[in-house]
Amino acid sequence: MDWRPVRTTAAGRRSPLAVLDPSPGWERVLLAEVARIAGVVRAAVANWRRRHDNFPDPVAGTSVHPQFDHRAVVAWLLDHDKIEVPPDRHSPRWSRPGQVAPRSGSASTTRG
Structure with a gap:
């Protein structure tokens, strides 16, 4: 995924993710x-x-298993400093604020 649009979105815009196309299957989480x-x-x-x-708000699912719009959730997480844009634009993972990215091949031990 190309992260440049997220990094170059002007402050105050509704969501930097609006410029990204979701990956297939990522519409609901x-x-x-x-x-x-x-x-x-x-x-x-x-x-x-x-x-x-x-x-x-949930966009689908049930009261027991609500489904949320992936882009809306990620935008909320970014706005509330729960995650950060990955430093490596080729990284498939979001990172938590202050988290050190794991070396390739090793698992992250950071838990919230």
């Missing part, structure tokens, strides 16, 4: 996937939903 993106447990995401009125 469950709470577990939101947790994986943010590097936290699912319960943390459930708490964010309860505590933040502006957390994205």
